[in-house]
Amino acid sequence: MLNQAHPDPSTARAPATDAIDVLQRKLAARDKTIHVLKRRVKERDDSLATPMTTLEQNIALGKVVAMKTQQLSEERRELQEALAELGRTQAMLLQAQKMESIGQLAAGVAHEINTPTQYVRDNVEFVSKAQRMIATLVEAACTLADAAEPHEATQAAAVAFRRQLKRSKFGFLQEQVPAALEQSLDGLRRISRIVGAMKEFSHPSAGEKEQVDLHALAETTVTVARNEWKYVASLTIRCEGELPPVCCLRDEIAQMLLNLVVNAAHAIKDTLEPGVRESGRIEIVLAPYEDTHVDIRVIDDGGGIPEAVREKVFDPFFTTKGVGDGTGQGLAIVYSTVVDKHGGVVFFETEVGTGTEFVVRLPIDGGDAS
Template identity: 35%
Template sequence: MNSQQLDHGTILIVDDNPANLDVLSDFLDSSGFEVLVAQDGYSAIDKVHYAPPHLILLDIMMPGIDGFETCRRLKENSETKEIPIIFTSALADTVDKVKGLSLGAVDYITKPFQQEEVLARVRLHLKLYFIGQELAQQNSLLEQRVSERTAKLNQAIQELQTAQVQLIQSEKMSSLGQLVAGVAHEINNPVNFIFGNLSHANEYTTSLLEIIQTYQEKYPDPDEELQETLEELELDFLIEDLPKLLKSMQVGAERIREIVLSLRKFSRIDEAELKPVDIHDGIDTTLMILHNRVKVRSSSPAIEIIRDYGDLPEIECYSGQLNQVFMNLLANAIDALEEKRDRTEATRITITTSMVSQQRACISIADNGAGIEESVREKIFNPFFTTKPIGKGTGMGLAIAYSIVVDKHNGSLACLSQLGQGTEFVLEIPCVQPRSNRPAPDIQEVSS
């Protein structure tokens, strides 16, 4: 703070004596200050509000409100409380000085005063005032910088945590996919063996039953020993039940083949690149895997699955990642219906697909659960945000789903919900990904 800045401050002189005003104002004006004057407390307060000075020389004994009351009112106002006030008065009692300082004044000059003393005190308190203002400004700037850096650090930490969870999730899904694909492959061989031989077993059984029937026609009266054996083995029951048994085995083998096919489609280890796929196939395989969670339980009914599929072309996407999105959205829908199922109320999930334009497909997954309140819905895609109890969820399922749809597929994912009216997740993705979204030829995309 240089002397030139100190000599250009604005000073308000408040005194009901015109002679004192003239002397002080002329002297301070000639010393380079900008001078304002007021002859009573009310007009002083008004001037301070519309033209705040840097310092106030305030007389004590004035008509209307005295200097003490004027000072008190100025110090109570947040906009004027920082302006330094120097009392000027003929009252020299210590009690008056102490009272003035206790009200917030910074100094006290006794009349009659020396001009050099006034100038020295004015410059001193202006210097202190400007230093205080500069320190306050620097402190505010420092707080702003600290706040900005803290926000950037928090954002970096959150991005790091998100990246770590996504990496863990990606590795988990990749490992799960490899495990599922391996198990499916191992199961597939014996199942195919069983399935392939069931037709022969059925044919052989039919032939044997024909032979037995021919024997019964040719020899209707078997001897006593054979008759006892036939009755003991319940031949009539075997003839009736054996075809049913083989049929049940065939149905079971077909079911295992369907499950194995669904597991292989869901893992998509060999289809991690961007390629056209049947979206409905991905949804169906995901539902197959979640079948155990939607079927009838001992204490609650099954969740009704309504498929309202439109006429969609093959969608160019990372099918393994998109299956993960379907898994997260459907699992959340099932979770939302658990309380309703416990009350044995009707529950349903409606999956609707359609084309919203010639270039974009829409997939809607809606449930008839309790719905989500607005304050929760606004944060539902935020990383680590979850309404589930500790240990029941990481808060990353929907965040990862959002990232896969928006970042990986240039699409959109929205949550529509009202309390008591269920929840709907609406997913839109382009049918053909733009060139900017395609990986370089020498980069292999890792399935997550």
């Protein structure tokens, strides 16, 4: 179906990684300066130099060495600080993007909770009114029982009881009360799932990898993201083969999958047109890969990725959205999470007008095996 592959994921590099490499190369180049100067001193031709010129050269070279050593020390300190700052910035960006995602989803989650809560409240009010009617009916039955004892009032009491029974619409209540209670219970179960998913999604890994059931993680993530996709697409989760648990940073893999699902929903939303195309399709496919990895594939039937921007989609701060609609951190964090933190690969296949499939390939051992 899709025919345009992303460049070889094994050779693709995150811009943040490139920045670190540049800094490290600069540091290595400075390290070589002293070595070259010392080699020049050793390799000079003493037979062509007088003692005075040799002394002058040594003094001059000594000054240069001292100066370069000082420069090297200062630049090493600056580069080390820059590397440390870059690491801190990457961590802050990850947290900021996660909080941004939570913030963007907050309104949707509130809506998801509010809707079932509303009909739970309505149903409880209905049951309360029904209970009052039933109480009245029970009173009438009690009156009938009391009146039945001295036989002369039995007929009048029975007529009054039937009148009250008809007035209370007891048959309707018998039919509707159980249905209302079941709907209320269903609403409460939905609330419980949503709140549970939010708690599970936001639970921090504290930097520790753990064994994770990716299918359960996917279920939790799509529940949290439901308000992003339910109005634009149907979503299914499918497992191919027996899926082993994967050693990973649970919250960061959840964030990565959330980003891919939200991106898929946005890609589909851009293609919808009332009366022409009103809904799309998102599919999450989980499958083992060569006994050592697990694939997470997120497939959408949106508009595809234009060829002109395919090389940039994993770049930090790159976005095709308007100002205020996105930070351009979603896919950059996907790359950083999968490649840098788990030793996996991420790539995509896309076709304009047909859709996109992102493939995340995670090592089962968490990328820590030697």
